[in-house]
Structure formats: structure tokens, C-alpha cells
Amino acid sequence: MVTAVPSGIDDVTPQWLSEVLGAPVADVRVEQIAMDSGFSSWLYRAHLSGDSGAPDSVIVKLPARSEAGQAMGFMGGYAREVAFYRDVACRAPLGTPHVYLAEMAEDMADFVLVLEDLRHWDNADHLAGLSLERARCAIAELAGLHAWSTDPARAGTLDAFPSINSPVTHDMLPAAFDMGWRAYRERASAPVPPAVARYAEQFAELAPQAIEALAQRRMLLHGDIRADNMFFSGEELKIVDFQMSAWGGGALDVGYLASQGLPTEVRSGHDEKLVREYLETLSDRGVDDYSFDEAWRHYRFAVAYFIVLPTMPLLSWDSMPERSQHLCMRLVDRAVATIDEIDAMEVFG
Missing domain, CATH: 3.30.200.20 (Phosphorylase Kinase; domain 1)
Structure with missing residues (x-):
């Protein structure tokens, strides 16, 4: 022992x-x-x-x-x-x-x-991003976790994890977003769409609304489903790094994964289809009360909110390794493009 x-x-x-x-x-x-x-x-x-x-x-x-x-x-x-x-x-x-x-x-x-040790597996490259096929594989795995966690018999297991609506996500990250966003704008290679720029300027005021909405369901989430937390071997996938696990609406994981883990040219035009495929897998696993309208709303809130995660590290630009600089900038680029394309700002009342 x-x-x-x-x-x-x-x-x-x-x-x-x-x-x-x-x-x-x-x-x-x-x-x-x-x-x-x-x-x-x-x-x-x-x-x-x-x-x-x-x-x-x-x-x-x-x-x-x-x-x-x-x-x-x-x-x-x-x-x-x-x-x-x-x-x-x-x-x-x-x-x-x-x-x-x-x-x-x-x-x-x-x-x-x-x-x-998964050293003989293929660790996905977050900078390069996932293929659509690998993203679908990951979403199916996440749907399995989400559905499993809704069983009332597992309520005690979920008690070990906090709500996605915490002081950190509700207040601390939004309050510090502005400085990271300024660092991004100084270095961005392309102009930010005006609607996204207006949203970013109001992020601290709007973000709590997203977090409160995403906490309305009690599903166990990965919470940081980055491409580099995935290891593939053929069609098999293993996922790591559960330090940000929390409970909330399952479409949060899907929105975060698709908006930052997929290159923009790969993701573009597939957002709604990915959400529908996710819901089909949930239904196959016994969860049939998560409507498309609710899940799509959660997806858009997640896409809008989680731009904060790659933006925050930009505050430490001078001390970041060069690859980390490129990675954070690319992830924010992807998030900006997704927010704009699916008009994620519309969900904020």
C-alpha cells in the first residue's frame, strides 16, 4: 500500500x-x-x-x-x-x-x-488543429461522458466538481480580459470584425451572463478540451488533463473544442451540424431532453466566452516561448472568426 x-x-x-x-x-x-x-x-x-x-x-x-x-x-x-x-x-x-x-x-x-504512457500514440497538435473527423470522434467521446454523468445515481460523483459558474469564471477572468485583448489587438495580423470588437469591449459586463447560462445544466465537463489533450491511435482516442473539470451544459465542451481546436477553414460552415451530431449521440445514450435550441444557445455562449482563455496568457507576451505566442494568437484568431460567423453575440440579451 x-x-x-x-x-x-x-x-x-x-x-x-x-x-x-x-x-x-x-x-x-x-x-x-x-x-x-x-x-x-x-x-x-x-x-x-x-x-x-x-x-x-x-x-x-x-x-x-x-x-x-x-x-x-x-x-x-x-x-x-x-x-x-x-x-x-x-x-x-x-x-x-x-x-x-x-x-x-x-x-x-x-x-x-x-x-x-501514451508515447506511441499520436498527440494532436493544437497549433495545427484537428481534422473534422477527429473533432467528431472527440465530440462523441464527450457526449458519452456527459450522458453518463446525468444518471441520478452519479449525483454524488458530481459533487466533487464545482459548477462552471465560479468566482474565477464569473468575475476574475472577465475583469482581466481587457488587458489581454489589448495585447492581441496590438499584434493581430488581420482586422477584427466590428461586431466582435464591440463585444470584446463589453466582455466584462457580458461574460457573467454566458457563465450563468452555461451552468443551467448539470453535466460533467472536461472544461479544457484542447487538441493537445488528445491522443489518437487509429480510430481510438484517449483524453487527458482534467484540472478544469466542472459541471454545466455539455455544449460548452463542444463549442470550446470546435471554435479553438479546429482551424477556421475546417470548422467554417459545420457548427450547427456538429451540435446536431452531438445531440444525436446524447440521445443514443439516453439523454433526449437537451433540445437543439438550448444546446445551440449554450454553444454560442461557450464560443463567445472562451475567447478569454487564449487571450489571458498574452499579458505575459515577453516571457512566453515563441511557440506559445503563436499558439495563443492563432487560438484567438480562430475564436474571433467563429464568434463572427455564428453571430454568437446575438445570444446576449
């Missing part, structure tokens, strides 16, 4: 891993990975040698000792992810890595995940 959550990667020893995996590990060699994207957590690939019962490698996820890590801990992101991998991943019809361990320290200061 594992007796302690490691306080750092140095505590991830062969003995500790032997306890976790239930197989002798003679030696472990670790390398840090995803250093240009994992700001709130640190990811390590642990290469193992020993008994044939242990895998060749596993992924170890630990909290980052940084301001981003402190913020994620404050928002409860670490506790959410541990709860997801411990209580949901092994039960919900959603492809995820095999979970060897998901534990939170008693003082809630540290956590650890030991997960299947």
Missing part, C-alpha cells in the same frame, strides 16, 4: 513505484516532458526496469512549484483531476489513460498521478 504522496520527483523511487504498480521496479530514470505547455503541473516520463509485470514507462504528474501551480491549487484544479481519474475515468465511457494511482495529500498541498 502506498503510504505517502511524493513531495517531488526525487521521492518517486523504485521502491515507491513498486508499491504503486504492484510489480518490482529495479531502477527508474525520469525525464521532464511538456515543459513548454505544463505550467501548472510538472510531467515526467519514468523509464522503468525490473520485473516483466511492470510497464516500460509511466507518466508521473506532480504540482508545479510556481505561481501557476499555486493558482491551480487555489482553484481546486489538482483535487478535481485526482477525483476525475480516481472516480470517473475507470467508470465513464470516455477514453483515458490507464490510471495506476491518483492521490491527494491529506493537507491538499501535493498530489500525484501515475498514468499509462
Whole structure:
């Protein structure tokens, strides 16, 4: 039995891993990975040698000792992810890595995940974006999670996750949006459509309305369904990173994914069809009370609101890696195009 959550990667020893995996590990060699994207957590690939019962490698996820890590801990992101991998991943019809361990320290200061290493799978590139086929695959997986979570027998499981309507999403992010938007406008390569520019100028006042609407349903959401949180092997998909999991209207995940995970030229003209396909999958899984009008309204609110996520990091432009700069600018470009094309501003009363 594992007796302690490691306080750092140095505590991830062969003995500790032997306890976790239930197989002798003679030696472990670790390398840090995803250093240009994992700001709130640190990811390590642990290469193992020993008994044939242990895998060749596993992924170890630990909290980052940084301001981003402190913020994620404050928002409860670490506790959410541990709860997801411990209580949901092994039960919900959603492809995820095999979970060897998901534990939170008693003082809630540290956590650890030991997960299947998906290094031989194809990790989608968020900068390049998804194909329409891969987006449909992801939406079908999300629909499975959303439908599973609506069963009244799982109400207790959902209690471990907050509403999407939190002080952070309702007040803090909208209040800080303006400075990030200014940074985007200074560097944008194309003019912003006038209607989207007017919306952005009123974001702090309008965003709470979107969040309140998106919290009217109680479905378990991924909450940060980025392309680079997806790993493909043929037609099979596994999804990672559940630190932003919350409950709300399922079309939120669909809108966020389509508006930022798909290149504009791939997504354009397919928004309504993607929502209808999502609802068909929900219906096949027993959820038939989510009308198109309601889901389309949630989709448009989500597209309009989640422009905030790639905009906020632009405040730290000078300290961002070049790839991160390009990524955030491209994601905002995609969000702007989607907001304009589907006239997302119309849903704000």
C-alpha cells in the first residue's frame, strides 16, 4: 500500500513505484516532458526496469512549484483531476489513460498521478488543429461522458466538481480580459470584425451572463478540451488533463473544442451540424431532453466566452516561448472568426 504522496520527483523511487504498480521496479530514470505547455503541473516520463509485470514507462504528474501551480491549487484544479481519474475515468465511457494511482495529500498541498504512457500514440497538435473527423470522434467521446454523468445515481460523483459558474469564471477572468485583448489587438495580423470588437469591449459586463447560462445544466465537463489533450491511435482516442473539470451544459465542451481546436477553414460552415451530431449521440445514450435550441444557445455562449482563455496568457507576451505566442494568437484568431460567423453575440440579451 502506498503510504505517502511524493513531495517531488526525487521521492518517486523504485521502491515507491513498486508499491504503486504492484510489480518490482529495479531502477527508474525520469525525464521532464511538456515543459513548454505544463505550467501548472510538472510531467515526467519514468523509464522503468525490473520485473516483466511492470510497464516500460509511466507518466508521473506532480504540482508545479510556481505561481501557476499555486493558482491551480487555489482553484481546486489538482483535487478535481485526482477525483476525475480516481472516480470517473475507470467508470465513464470516455477514453483515458490507464490510471495506476491518483492521490491527494491529506493537507491538499501535493498530489500525484501515475498514468499509462501514451508515447506511441499520436498527440494532436493544437497549433495545427484537428481534422473534422477527429473533432467528431472527440465530440462523441464527450457526449458519452456527459450522458453518463446525468444518471441520478452519479449525483454524488458530481459533487466533487464545482459548477462552471465560479468566482474565477464569473468575475476574475472577465475583469482581466481587457488587458489581454489589448495585447492581441496590438499584434493581430488581420482586422477584427466590428461586431466582435464591440463585444470584446463589453466582455466584462457580458461574460457573467454566458457563465450563468452555461451552468443551467448539470453535466460533467472536461472544461479544457484542447487538441493537445488528445491522443489518437487509429480510430481510438484517449483524453487527458482534467484540472478544469466542472459541471454545466455539455455544449460548452463542444463549442470550446470546435471554435479553438479546429482551424477556421475546417470548422467554417459545420457548427450547427456538429451540435446536431452531438445531440444525436446524447440521445443514443439516453439523454433526449437537451433540445437543439438550448444546446445551440449554450454553444454560442461557450464560443463567445472562451475567447478569454487564449487571450489571458498574452499579458505575459515577453516571457512566453515563441511557440506559445503563436499558439495563443492563432487560438484567438480562430475564436474571433467563429464568434463572427455564428453571430454568437446575438445570444446576449
